[in-house]
Amino acid sequence: MKTRIIPVTPFKQNCTLLICEASQRAAVVDPGGDLEQIEEHIEKAGVTLEKVFLTHGHLDHCGGAQELAHKYHVPIEGPHKEERFWLDLLPEQSIRFGFPPASVFMPDRWLENGDCVHFGEETLEVYHCPGHTPGHIIFFSRAQRLAMVGDVLFAHAIGRTDFPRGNRAQLIHSIQSQLWPLGDDVTFIPGHGRTSTFGQERKTNPYVADDVISSASVN
Secondary structure, rough: OOOEEEOOOOOEEEEOOOOOEOOOEEEOOOOOOOHHHHHHHHHHHOOEEEEEEEEOOOOOHHHOOHHHHHOOOOOOOOOOHHHHHHHOOHHHHHHHHOOOOOOOOOEEOOOOOOOEEEEEEEEEEEEEEOOOOOOEEEEOOOOOOOOOOOOOOOOEEEEOOOOOOOOHHHHHHHHHHHHHOOOOEEEEEEOOOOOOOOOOHHHOOOOOOOHHHHHHHHH
16 A cells, blocks of 8 residues: 655645555545645546545544545545534634635544445554544554554644543543554554654653653552
């Protein structure tokens, strides 16, 4: 599986184009906007778009999903049903952040913890990781040892929890219980910024490194 990271919107959100090399079919994760850039990558790669996957309902991650899905006649899968709270607020989000108007939509398939999604010959596992938002999910390719984690975890940081229905303790629990067991060798693509590995973050992340969590537990 090949990946193409496409920073979109003024927030430089990491939209990701996933390409199944065996079938030349593709999926797009979190098309938040700037659809002309995403479409250009699809066309240059010479692939057939099959799915749109969403990690959560914040505008910079899903603002372009409906339009992209309609143009290519493909389904939207994800996020978790708890994210309906944020999808219902898309018009308000677009006004607040000065984005192009966004309308409310529902995915073709809500995803639950333990589900799998497919495109081409590739399979991604789904993990529910609430905290940043209530219905946030991540996608994991066990074969590629690669995770698309949205705004759960960043290189040297974690997702914000000061938005409505955010919960810091829940987010940290999600990282420890859902991400770390996947393995230190897993490379992850965050919603913003550079890639890293779970092992690196367990050593150096100032919020969820193992020694940070241990110290907090003792105190």
